Amino acid sequence: MVPPRLVPLLAQFDFAYARLRGRLAGPVMDSGDGTDTRVEPLTDEEYFWEPVPRCWSVRRRTDGPGARATLLAGAGDWGRDAAAYPHPWPPPFTTLAWRLSHLGEMLALRADHTAGSHRLTRDGHPVPGGAAEALTALEAGASAWRRALLGADDAALDTVGHCTYPHGGDAEEPFADIVWWVNQEVLHHGAEIALLRDLYRDRRR
Template structure:
């Protein structure tokens, strides 16, 4: 991949061990339901054999450190649900999201969520929608009170900051192996 300075940087495929790596005690992650939630989490969000550590508002303070698996699940769920509540059936909830305990399924879910969000954005009429308050009826945010342009900004901000965190965790995982 391009390192930002025009030079190529070798980045190998991610293995499940890296995906689920907990670099510090008390991490939130994606876990098998039979194992229950991790430290300070009160439930596992989503459906299926795996779920993402979660807690109702107010969330634990300070926030727990989260694994690549947790961050990727969070992003994938957000993209999938926001796409549905922007241009889909407006019915999906966190309970509908299928979490994955292996990296291949998680990346496929992220790709599908990103494609759905992109399709939703490409399908809107910029002139009439961007300033519309409540255009995206996503049930887990302030979307009902925000102009749609602010929702789009928030999704971009989430992708940028969690994507950067994933890249940093990958760097730490590689450095740990040395």
């Protein structure tokens, strides 16, 4: 049984992720009022689109990091622009590729550090080199995180450090607060991604 406290958080995650997935993959998405809005599928060109100069993005490892980045995070032939703390100020504008890579990685790693091996790392997590790979990785991360939530009982929700994810406040927060935090990550990055899709669609008008 899903703990009653978790029910609204799980419903919020499902709704936010379904809207994001529809906004990315099409062919239609829920416009928010129950009607379908046509959506073009994400392309590699849009995935890598840089709307302003000096964006942080996903790059071939052989090309090295972009402006103000000091490293390419992740594993594989592609990496995500990153820098050690303190991060550059003002923060670099990040592409759709960067945001999708970050979101997919965060979901996958938090799922693993909640109900998996507790060993996955950013350095070992593959960075998608194209739109199709990014959508597949996002789906895998979201599915893994949802399975991890379904395994949480009331005691787990109250446990500080139930999730051992090393790149957030997980070690200091009850798991219920981490579940809320992941929801807002999906919501706010989903909104950013939706805006980037709108700007890309209308960029030449």
